[in-house]
Amino acid sequence: MENKEHITRLARQGLLEERIEDLYDQAPCGYFSTLPDGTFIKTNGTFLKWLGYDASQLLFVRRLQDLLPVGDSIFYETHYHPLLLMQGFISEVNLSLRHQAGKTIPVLVNTRLVKDADGRPALLRTTVFDITDRKKYELELLRARKKAEEGARVKAEFLATVSHEIRTPINAIVGIAHLLRDTGLSPRQAELLSVLEVSTETLLRLVNNILDFSKIEAGRVSLQEESTNIRNLVGSVLHGFGAKAAEKGLSIRLKIDERVPEQVYVDSLKLVQVLNNLLSNAVKFTEQGHVAVRVALQEQTPGTVPVVFEVADTGIGIAPDKRGLIFEEFAQASAGIDRAYGGTGLGLAISQRLLGMYGSELKVESEPGTGSSFSFTLSLKISEEAPRAARQAGRAGAARGVRLLLVEDNKINVYVLSQYLANWGVAFDVAGNGQEGVEKAGREAYDLILMDLQMPVMDGYEAARRIRNMREGKRSKVPIIALTASAQPDYEGKLTASGINGVLAKPFNPEELYRLIASYGPVPALPIAGQAAAPHPQRPDAPFDLSTFDDLMADDPEGMRDLISVTVKALRQACAELTKALRERNRQLFTRWVQHTETSLELLQAKQLYATLEQAMALLSTVPVDPEQLELAEHLIGTQFRVILQGLAERLKPGE
């Protein structure tokens, strides 16, 4: 009652209205109205106070644009004003307003377009917030985000690079362990060597997994579908586990639905990777019973076939609460798993991501103590292509008798590979460059071609293209596997385009190489326990520095002398070519020769020389090139090559 009287009294005195005016005038935000062209016609006190103007300095004499710095006035004309006219309002736009004294104030504006009775734009009403503090926070946040993103990127790159770098020396260790095996070991030494072999292979698998994983995470992996005989593919994956299963007394069962078509388009490398992972888990976690693989067909739609792949075992199983966990990277169902079974905990995470690229996912059913069943469905396109000659994982068999063409210019690689091939009874020819490769492939019928990608005269891509274009039908369809040292992100598309069927990463794992070659073998061999594994190769693709080199010499002086001779020859040529490229400032040529020499330097562990070469490479990409620096690089490279060549020549002296 009293309040009402009070209010009435205030209203009578006109104080209520004045208060509304006050609210407008002294609000904690700025208000102003302009004509459509931006001319101020009304403003509140707060706005004037912020900007240090009198009303008379703004109203009817200045436009909003006049208070904007150049950048913002362009923003106003190109963004703010058009959008305002189009939608009738604009919200939360960042602008800077010039204070009368010159400094700028960051503001947030909201504007409404008010129309007259005819629907024409009459005036613009704007609310302004001072966001000086907020702007500071925004900038800080932005800086923090940039830093975090940069950090994550560097970390991912580091991971990929380090994994790649680690792979090379591990390969050497694996190779040397193989070599040691044939040096007349005592039982105790043989036992120690077994431990060494298992450990290095585990390490290699871990590093490969990390590399795979980081590549998938970085989006550097894509699907490469090709016409594939899916029955053969599954069969050969299974075949690879025959020995291990037999060792544990497990039986492996395979059931393929008859309706599954012969040829489908599938990324066979990725499918093999997933199946390999599931089978290796199944065999690992099963102590007795069997592992069963089933390939079944779901309802068929025109053109595509949904194929279900299932790997079931009678192993230890997975507790219900751990079933989600196993798909996470570096996670295993229990900490004890690591100790009892080994493994990286990355396999299923990688499989899940690979299947994700197919829009599929891995499903698991399991009963602890009874077994597990993993399954996934791929929607595959039926291929009309006639079944080609066996592909990468096509047929299981032995390497003996395979007719192979090795196209590789790097003498060291040729040497190392030849040792393996001869050992395995592979009948092979060598071509020193792409052109020779094409000629040989036209003359002889090979079961398989191993093709280096970077070669003089003609590179591997071009050679593969020419082989594919050959008139002789059968010879043009020979499977071609590329040998490549670096996983460049763009090379996969180039491979497909030139008709290359698969990739073997250098430095290669001898068993992998054996399995690859064997899958093109003429006679599919039955899996017999203990005999399916690759024989121990005589010669590893081992890098050796001059100290390990002495030990090796003692075992096989002849072979080593050969190796040194080729190395010396290769290094001499490399030194001359690199010096020439440096003098001509030909970065491309220089880079090519560095890549060409990489293996030899790795073998010798010539880190210093390698670092010098890398510095020179960087030097050549600067503009302009500093001639003094260049001269210095040339000198360093020459000296370091000489030192290594001298060291090698010492070993070649008779009687040493």
Add this chain to the structure above:
Amino acid sequence: MVFAHGYGCDQNMWRFITPAFEEDYKVVVFDYVGAGKSDARAYRKDKYGQLQGYAADILEICHALNLKDVVLVGHSVSAMIGVLAVIAEPGLFQRLVMVSPSPCYISQGDYVGGFSERDIDGMLQSLESNYLGWTSVAAPVIMGNPDRPELGEELASSFCRADPEIARQFARVTFLSDNRADLPRVRTRTLILQCTHDAIAPPAVGQYVHQAVAGSELALLRASGHCPHMSEPEQTIAAIKGFLGQGASGE
């Protein structure tokens, strides 16, 4: 008629204009790569590092749609992109309409572009920081528009959807280009629409373009700002119709 939008906008900005021509012409509007609903993956730094790249796209659109006797209407930077397009294939175009054109934003010697080099540098810097605010803050503007429901949510969100990275590049190319030497090479009949008050392309610049393009016509619109087709659509339509109609009777 092909309508090419300017920097900072997309094809929606022609909405007040195009209905007036739909009866007599086949009207084609499009978004440059990076603007509106375009596929930003098609952006290539080398191609769009100069206005020629955008001009090539206009030609491609004309060929893909099998257009003939094209009337090309370009706003702001698109006026210059249009110049490059009609020079490249004069036979394809019947007319060129430049809305608020400027061949060069930076004043040099006798030429008054309206901005100094420092202004443009400052503007590019300011845009960098502004774009952040603009895209992040303005993108969620998803409100109804009671006045013009057809311009509601879809417009607000698509208009702001310019890819910030591309927009930055586009700004650079737009404001640092100098196409003065191209103007005399235009052989297509040209109309220049100039606003009386335009901070970005001042009347003196319109005059310059008029004198440099042989046989061109200059129409001065009583309008403030850089976008007469939005602020004064009737005047703009009338000027363009006058130009096109007059041509028809003259031929």
